[in-house]
Amino acid sequence: MPINITMPALSPTMEEGKLAKWLVKEGDKVSSGDVIAEIETDKATMEVEAVDEGTVGKILVPEGTDAVKVNALIAVLLEDGEDASSISAGGAASAAAPAAVAPAPAVAEAAPAAAPAPSAPAGPAPTAADGNRIFSSPLARRLAKLNGLDLGQIAGTGPHGRIVKKDIESALEKGVGKAAPAAAAAAPAPAAAAPKAAAPTGMSSDQVLKLFEDGSYDLVPHDGMRKTIAKRLTESKQTIPHFYVSVDCELDALLALRAQLNSAAPTDKDGKPAYKLSVNDMTIKALSLALRDVPDANVSWTDDNMVKHKHADVGVAVSIPGGLITPIIRKAEMKPLSVISNEMKDLGKRAKERKLKPEEYQGGTTAVSNMGMMGVKDFSAVVNPPHATILAVGAGEQRPVVKDGALAIATVMTVTLSTDHRCVDGALGAELLAAFKGYIQNPMSMLV
Amino acid sequence: MTDTAYDVIIIGSGPGGYVTAIRSAQLGLKTAIVEREHLGGICLNWGCIPTKALLRSAEMMDHANHAKYYGLKLEGKMTADVKDVVARSRGVSARLNGGVGFLMKKNKVDVIWGEAKLTKPGQIVVGKSTKPAVEPQHPVPKGVKGEGTYTAKHIILATGARPRALPGIEPDGKLIWTYFEAMKPDFMPKSLVVMGSGAIGIEFASFYRSMGVDVTVVEVMANVMPVEDAEISGIARKALEKRGMKILTEAKVTKVEKGANSITAHVETKDGKTQAITADRLISAVGVVGNIENLGLEALGVKTDRGCVVIDGYGKTNVPGLYAIGDVAGPPMLAHKAEHEGVICIEKIAGLPNVHPMDKGKIPGCTYCNPQVASVGLTEAKAKEQGRDIRVGRFSFGANGKAIALGEDNGLIKTIFDKKTGELLGAHMVGTEVTELIQGFVVAMNLETTEEDLMHTIFPHPTLSEMMKESVLDAYGRALNA
Numbered sequence: 057m058p059i060n061i062t063m064p065a066l067s068p069t070m071e072e073g074k075l076a077k078w079l080v081k082e083g084d085k086v087s088s089g090d091v092i093a094e095i096e097t098d099k100a101t102m103e104v105e106a107v108d109e110g111t112v113g114k115i116l117v118p119e120g121t122d123a124v125k126v127n128a129l130i131a132v133l134l135e136d137g138e139d140a141s142s143i144s145a146g147g148a149a150s151a152a153a154p155a156a157v158a159p160a161p162a163v164a165e166a167a168p169a170a171a172p173a174p175s176a177p178a179g180p181a182p183t184a185a186d187g188n189r190i191f192s193s194p195l196a197r198r199l200a201k202l203n204g205l206d207l208g209q210i211a212g213t214g215p216h217g218r219i220v221k222k223d224i225e226s227a228l229e230k231g232v233g234k235a236a237p238a239a240a241a242a243a244p245a246p247a248a249a250a251p252k253a254a255a256p257t258g259m260s261s262d263q264v265l266k267l268f269e270d271g272s273y274d275l276v277p278h279d280g281m282r283k284t285i286a287k288r289l290t291e292s293k294q295t296i297p298h299f300y301v302s303v304d305c306e307l308d309a310l311l312a313l314r315a316q317l318n319s320a321a322p323t324d325k326d327g328k329p330a331y332k333l334s335v336n337d338m339t340i341k342a343l344s345l346a347l348r349d350v351p352d353a354n355v356s357w358t359d360d361n362m363v364k365h366k367h368a369d370v371g372v373a374v375s376i377p378g379g380l381i382t383p384i385i386r387k388a389e390m391k392p393l394s395v396i397s398n399e400m401k402d403l404g405k406r407a408k409e410r411k412l413k414p415e416e417y418q419g420g421t422t423a424v425s426n427m428g429m430m431g432v433k434d435f436s437a438v439v440n441p442p443h444a445t446i447l448a449v450g451a452g453e454q455r456p457v458v459k460d461g462a463l464a465i466a467t468v469m470t471v472t473l474s475t476d477h478r479c480v481d482g483a484l485g486a487e488l489l490a491a492f493k494g495y496i497q498n499p500m501s502m503l504v
Numbered sequence: 505m506t507d508t509a510y511d512v513i514i515i516g517s518g519p520g521g522y523v524t525a526i527r528s529a530q531l532g533l534k535t536a537i538v539e540r541e542h543l544g545g546i547c548l549n550w551g552c553i554p555t556k557a558l559l560r561s562a563e564m565m566d567h568a569n570h571a572k573y574y575g576l577k578l579e580g581k582m583t584a585d586v587k588d589v590v591a592r593s594r595g596v597s598a599r600l601n602g603g604v605g606f607l608m609k610k611n612k613v614d615v616i617w618g619e620a621k622l623t624k625p626g627q628i629v630v631g632k633s634t635k636p637a638v639e640p641q642h643p644v645p646k647g648v649k650g651e652g653t654y655t656a657k658h659i660i661l662a663t664g665a666r667p668r669a670l671p672g673i674e675p676d677g678k679l680i681w682t683y684f685e686a687m688k689p690d691f692m693p694k695s696l697v698v699m700g701s702g703a704i705g706i707e708f709a710s711f712y713r714s715m716g717v718d719v720t721v722v723e724v725m726a727n728v729m730p731v732e733d734a735e736i737s738g739i740a741r742k743a744l745e746k747r748g749m750k751i752l753t754e755a756k757v758t759k760v761e762k763g764a765n766s767i768t769a770h771v772e773t774k775d776g777k778t779q780a781i782t783a784d785r786l787i788s789a790v791g792v793v794g795n796i797e798n799l800g801l802e803a804l805g806v807k808t809d810r811g812c813v814v815i816d817g818y819g820k821t822n823v824p825g826l827y828a829i830g831d832v833a834g835p836p837m838l839a840h841k842a843e844h845e846g847v848i849c850i851e852k853i854a855g856l857p858n859v860h861p862m863d864k865g866k867i868p869g870c871t872y873c874n875p876q877v878a879s880v881g882l883t884e885a886k887a888k889e890q891g892r893d894i895r896v897g898r899f900s901f902g903a904n905g906k907a908i909a910l911g912e913d914n915g916l917i918k919t920i921f922d923k924k925t926g927e928l929l930g931a932h933m934v935g936t937e938v939t940e941l942i943q944g945f946v947v948a949m950n951l952e953t954t955e956e957d958l959m960h961t962i963f964p965h966p967t968l969s970e971m972m973k974e975s976v977l978d979a980y981g982r983a984l985n986a
Contacts, residue, residue, distance in 0.1 A: 195952035
């Protein structure tokens with residue numbers, strides 16, 4: 057029996073991904089553990105390993121295909137002694153695989169010809185509008201209708217990717233899959249006359265493009281990261297009531313301590329220091345300690361409960377080509393500065409290569425976004441759920457300050473804390489920021 | 505890999521353990537199974553299967569006693585030969601016991617004979633069984649491995665459960681029986697007290713009643729078969745009482761006095777009154793407890809709760825590489841739950857995609873008394889307790905052609921739907937052969953059908969199954985034959 061290779065779920069929350077690259081071609085022998093493809097998920101590129109051994113009989117989803125649903129059939133592996141003609145059986149069997157709907161019929165047609173070229177137009181998973189069947193349980197269909205959800209936007213976790221009740225419930229929980237107004241209009245029944253109003257959406261692609269002259273622009277398709285950024289930040293601004301607290305922090309003591317610590321760093325035989333602390337590393341540490349001191353601000357909002365975190369896991373926004381990603385320093389309040397600094401270097405490097413594992417950027421209890429190095433004086437950041445806070449850090453610059461009634465010069469940076477008002481109220485935000493400022497201005501206290 | 509090193513070792517070869525072993529071998533894992541007493545475990549040797557053999561004898565007896573109703577004449581009186589009835593039951597068990605041995609061999613699963621103890625993560629020592637075997641036993645299968653030290657990357661506990669004993673009323677194997685003795689009586693008692701009316705208690709009560717024994721059932725809860733829907737349980741109770749069974753509910757056996765060849769049970773009822781019931785024997789059927797002892801769990805720090813190993817939805821314990829499935833991993837203690845739990849566990853170990861955790865809401869339950877009881881999902885009371893807005897459908901055996909033709913027109917099929925979504929929340933049945941019907945609703949539930957799909961399904965005529973569709977129609981006010 058040919059072995060079906062399906063789109064793997066590389067993280068618990070992954071629903072679809074881009075099949076970025078095939079590292080094997082039809083006819084190649086593979087054994088268990090061989091890397092056969094690269095998948096671009098929402099924020100990272102991951103390698104896919106073969107689980108079985110055999111010969112690649114057919115590649116069903118060409119590389120570069122976007123939005124391949126988890127569990128969709130992407131290739132067929134032949135075992136010893138099988139030839140490509142036996143794929144029809146595998147292909148036919150997998151015709152039941154919902155997400156693979158597009159490739160499956162193509163295989164069936166292609167079967168009579170001997171090992172044809174991979175011509176399957178393996179587009180994104182079909183929607184009802186394409187006339188293709190979306191496999192879903194009757195109960196899931198009814199729940200979707202009752203809640204005004206578009207099944208085409210929901211990933212199924214049932215057998216062969218069938219959409220089941222659980223998938224609808226999790227879509228409702230996450231607020232995804234709302235039927236777009238256009239889709240509703242097309243539907244025969246007013247399915248979108250849902251009890252809950254659909255979330256407001258922006259202009260459609262056509263509406264935007266109409267405002268510009270043809271040929272005056274290029275279109276660049278969104279990659280997984282761009283879509284995720286758009287989705288999550290829209291969700292954040294639509295569901296989280298933000299408010300902002302700013303404060304100025306004097307940095308001179310911190311800069312002096314940093315210079316002292318860095319010059320004291322032990323070196324290895326090549327003369328490389330064991331650590332080189334940055335202001336950002338110290339900011340991470342200060343924020344984590346402030347959260348430890350003000351634990352009521354180290355929380356996440358859920359509709360049912362206040363999630364009170366026991367550790368401060370600090371996400372750090374890292375700008376990378378094409379977007380940004382937020383790797384997380386876990387339990388930062390417990391880690392020495394040198395550890396934070398070295399972890400941050402490693403995470404930052406791998407973030408730029410898009411090689412972070414999902415568990416390295418998912419979760420977290422707060423975040424730091426630092427634009428100081430770009431000379432920004434101050435700005436406000438968007439809270440990245442499930443965080444309740446994010447700290448926007450501006451540049452440290454010499455400014456006139458008033459000390460004991462006289463003008464003086466100090467190195468000052470402005471930080472702005474954005475908070476989710478559902479779980480962190482104004483006074484609490486101010487308290488957290490005061491604790492943060494305390495650590496920054498008395499940096500020795502971070503060492504004890 | 506030496507021949508004492510495995511990918512997977514399963515401790516216990518009951519329905520959970522041996523099915524897990526086969527699935528493990530199918531997935532290409534080097535697998536061994538440890539058994540100290542009998543391949544197939546309680547289910548096959550002292551539980552599900554041999555009791556079904558006994559109940560079949562009881563059923564023949566019931567039919568014979570109603571021969572006249574069917575226009576048949578039986579010369580003389582039908583009597584049971586206890587020895588032959590028990591011998592047939594043991595024979596059925598022996599055949600299946602041998603079958604498990606064959607399946608292990610066929611799937612290249614090594615059988616290790618003895619009692620296993622975890623000595624450290626990934627390692628067991630197999631020694632002689634510390635438990636006296638229940639007699640009679642089938643012979644030890646040929647070609648098994650013996651005592652020694654064995655290692656495995658994954659160890660799965662499937663050690664099952666044993667009868668629970670109430671303090672002061674401990675079974676003695678002579679006057680106070682558990683299911684072991686009740687299954688192989690060497691004489692037919694004249695009278696019996698059955699303590700507990702769960703599936704085990706009520707099945708033995710039903711068997712012995714069919715054999716003409718004077719049976720009194722004592723149940724602490726308000727209804728017999730307390731986990732079942734109250735309405736179904738009520739119909740079953742009436743039918744059992746009509747057959748001459750005495751049933752005391754909200755009643756408790758407080759003391760048992762043993763005579764030379766009889767017992768006297770003191771039963772306290774809700775009104776505070778105590779009555780003394782003297783009978784030949786008492787069957788203690790007050791539930792089962794997990795076999796967690798002598799396994800070395802304490803030394804490894806394995807988390808347990810109320811006599812069972814604590815697991816996640818995939819059978820994982822708190823100790824890496826150690827798993828538990830079936831009765832020892834907690835209720836409901838049913839063979840089919842153990843099998844499914846085992847398959848989930850081993851498929852997750854093998855890294856198969858899309859393995860879903862156990863959904864305990866969709867485990868059917870069957871009781872083989874006369875009349876039979878079967879159910880899946882929420883009872884009406886539970887659904888209401890959860891605040892569900894429900895629709896309830898009912899259809900009686902009395903309105904079904906096949907049931908009337910069979911002369912089995914007492915029974916009910918009840919279905920419970922979520923009013924808003926049409927989700928099938930529960931199905932409950934009492935009546936002849938309902939244990940074979942329930943699976944239709946289990947499939948429906950698992951595939952998440954709504955009332956609409958069930959109404960669009962064609963049920964063959966004339967069958968008992970038509971009542972299932974009628975019950976669904978009734979929930980929506982559309983029953984045809986009622």
